[in-house]
Amino acid sequence: MQRRQLLLAATFAAALASPLTHAQNGPIRLIVPYPPGGPLDITARVLAEGVKDTLGTVVVENKAGAGGNIGADVVAKAAPDGTTIGIAATATHAVNPWLFSKMPYDAGRDFAGVTQMVRVPNVLVVNADRAARLGINSLADLVAYGKAHPGQLNYGSGGNGSAGHLAGELFKHQAGIFALHIPYRGANPAQLALLAGEVDFNFDNLAAAAPNIKSGKLKALAVTSLNPSPMLPGVAPMSARYPGFAIDTWWGLVAPAGTPAPVLDKLSQAFGAALAAPATRERFENLLAEPVASTPAQFDQFMAAERAKYQPLVKASGAKVD
Structure with a gap:
């Protein structure tokens, strides 16, 4: 336990001294839980290009399957050091927890928000x-x-x-x-x-x-x-006509739970700046996707609210995946 505490302290110290340490030690993996070529994949690659000057190389990896659960699970089980992040989407972090009878991860406990990316x-x-x-x-x-x-x-x-x-x-x-x-x-x-x-x-x-x-x-x-x-x-x-009716498609970036706050903040600031860049906004507009940046805490709160919203909807629909 003492060794683990020392390691965590060292991680925090390194993050505070130079929040880009994780990028300098090698590329960041950005896990997209869907196949290449779709809107989530395209926007992820646009942002990966947009943060290369601040975070270094970001390598996009597609890990599709099980409605996005396979890729999300890769992120959930990665080391919480900022070297692996991933896309969280409406399905993986709001609908699937109620749709699948067995989940490989806990959408509420196994992730730390970085920033929302997009609303469509x-x-x-x-x-x-x-x-x-x-x-x-x-x-x-x-x-x-x-x-x-x-x-x-x-x-x-x-x-x-x-x-x-x-x-x-x-x-x-x-x-x-x-x-x-x-x-x-x-x-x-x-x-x-x-x-x-x-x-x-x-x-x-x-x-x-x-x-x-x-x-x-x-x-x-x-x-x-x-x-x-x-x-x-x-x-x-x-x-x-029906007050409160709101079912958007959204996605954003998450890291494994336990990722140090300074690392999350640095990632959020870098990707937020990329989202605000005119070139990014133009690329996203071509996909009819509205860029939406947020703080890590705001994205955590948003995802929790979305899970709460979809729980009764999935139950009422009778949909279930065994």
Whole structure:
């Protein structure tokens, strides 16, 4: 025990003397718990490039699988010295703890927040041609149609327990309508099903839905952020009709629990500066992702609030992964 205390004291002393010591001893590993090429991976690589002058080399590693749990577990079990950090997302740190019957990590105890990175609203979209035939031009029209035609609506999502599924269940509950949930193997197949007219509406990630909204193939009825999104001007939030309705996609950076506070603060400051850089904001805007920096404590509090929000939603949805 005495040896462990001495080691921790030495770690703190080193961090205080030179918070970049961990970067000087070798590259920082940034674990992305999803495959290469997606928005989380792209933004992680943008930030890795943005902090090279302050933190040194940051190597992005993709550890996909089990809904993000495999990669998150790598971070949870890494040494708490600042040399390994990772992406925490809505799924890995807010939904999966209630969705999976067995988790390899504790989302509340095994991580220390560094900074939130991104917020991307989801959007309620309908097939534009189908909406025109049914006379659905607004959220109110969709609700009215659902009430006038009970049991005739359905919606797709990227799978049981996904953000699209949970948003759909919350919408049904608050609107007092029924719509059959049809899960697909991922958000892309769900969007293709909507474009083909197999389902009536989806709650899709704005970044994924935007090209088809702009082309006129999909019609946006509402965004799921608490406030209007600057990324989709003129489209009201769901909260305007259903107060408190807010299901955004978000992700940020975490370190293993026990990482010294000076190291967390240095990481947060470096990545926060990268998030504020004009070049970063421009790259993120192309993904329809809003940069959102925070302190470590703020991100911890945010993730705790998100877990508390999603617990009853997952339970009400009946979704479970054994």
